[in-house]
Amino acid sequence: MLKMTHLSKVYRTEVVETYALRDFNINVNEGEFVAVTGPSGSGKTTFLTIAGLLETFTGGQYHLDGVEVSNLNDNERSKIRNEKIGFIFQAFNLIPDLNVYDNVEVPLRYRGMKGPERKDRIMNALERVGLASRAKHYPAELSGGQQQRVAIARALAGSPRLLLADEPTGNLDTQMARGVMELLEEIHREGATIVMVTHDPELAARAQRNVHIIDGQVVDLAEDPRFHQAVHAARANSPA
């Protein structure tokens, strides 16, 4: 589904070059739930924005659903983002001037979908996250957990092949975070491919596979005892 080979991302200024990703390799299969972990500044979010075609990369190759994306123009990248990828952000990123219904509608508008089909998809997505009754509410009238559920509904409404989540529970309290995580697991069980960036070892432990990034490179977790300790501790604390 997602394959990056020897990928690099360099930020250049007049005096310095900074490698955000270096010889970065990853392969995510269809239907996988992968957690991406790593310390702050390790390149997790850069990986996610490149994976979501929000940013270009400097070198290497990136195949998304079998398509090499490095030579695509803005229109083609936008179309793939719209049709194949769903985003869930830490800060929810709902548009404050639009109500819940209109927020979920945004990606469907760019797909040129007709009104009745949009309505069906929006209401189905909102029912799935349990917010159909809040369709006319504005983001400011919802709790953080509810806002993140709206963001998930927005990501789901377009039936994407790949769901990219950046610290989806980072701005939520424990109870709300648990609810959002359960929702993601349910979506995964139904067949979606999910790549989730997180700082939280407990959340990472609930994914099928963990990828650890340090200094812009994927490291072999089997050789990192700190990771095993963190996972062990997280599992011990898990209510399940």
Add this chain to the structure above:
Amino acid sequence: MFAYYLQLGLRSLRKNPLLTALMVMAIGFGVAASMTTYSVFRATSNNPIPNKSSRLYVPQIDNWGPEDAAENKGEPPSAMSYTDAINLMRDKRGKRQTALYPIGLSIVPDDVNMLPFRENSYGVYADAFAMFDIPFIYGGGWNAADDDAHSAVAVIGRELNDKLFRGANSVGREINLNGRSYRITGVMDKWHPEPLFFDAVNTNGFDDPTEVFVPFTRAVELKISTNGNNNCNRDAGNGWDAWIHSECVWTGFWVELPTTADADAYRQYLNGYSAEQQRAGRFKWAPNTRLRNVMEWLDYQKVVPQEAKVSLLVSLGFLLICLVNTVGLLLAKFLKRSAEIGVRRALGASRKEIYLQFLIEAGSIGLAGGVLGLLLTGLGVLGVSLVFEPDIAKLATLDMSLMALTLLVAILATVLAAFYPTWRAAQVQPAWQLKSN
């Protein structure tokens, strides 16, 4: 997507009414100032006879010599002497031609309850009616034989016909002009070219409609003097005959020349005629002639008042300043929504879609500015008389074309002003925007 973007645009405008009001006012005032002055400029620079303006010409002949011409940048007099006008009429080198001059005629109604009154009147030749495309509701102009015979015939205007004959067909009936009876050959439909090209010299291009035409030859025979300018470079002598055979210039002259080849031939003819006058001892200088078509003639006569040009330029400058302000306001408004742009880009909006969304939003601001501009233009047109002469001020009208133009200019100007802010908005990098959140 247009309706969706328009809906988003209107919602965004409602969200910040103060900023929206500032932009709408900037556009509204800027457009209103430009359109008010443009309405005057348009009226004064109008082509009064678009179908024929390139075929109708005013010939000029220098019968005064280089000393007098030097005072006028070497140009011959704007009017013609009677001698030259009659000679050019005799030679008939154009397809049609007419000498003309404004005359003061008193109309004496048959109805004893009505007092005599004056109307704008001209002495012309029969060709004038076809040359100037004068429309008729009844009858038509007289013919060349009437010119030759100095016939007592007249063409009157629709308004005068309404006044004297209550709108009935008066062709063949008599009208009393200066105490003499004239047979009416035709009643003109409304005909009021603006500017009044055929007598720009005496009217500066603007006057009330002409209501009576009589034969030039008849007017001269009856010694009806000109109601317009009479310029002499030396003493004309005493009496009518001395005056009309003097070098005083007071007649207008128009000639119809269908092709540029005809115009070139006519120029040669004018020079040949002047050379002939030189040989005959009347002119003591080399030929100095001109031949200008309608628009060239109006331009030469400076029919567009200088203040109309200056005010148009000033108001366009004002519009530019308003637009620069609008650019700043739009930039602030659009970039404040960088987060929204980032989200939209992430959800599948291409740069093109962002352009479209924000340009349509700008267009809706322009439309609102245009509506305000329309109201202000209406007020401006009413107040034009405070700046311009009454004859010119009354030409400024807020008609359908000016209304449409006001809205169009407002929308286009705002969309133009929005290009830079929109370009900046479309450059928002979604990755950075979302990371910073």
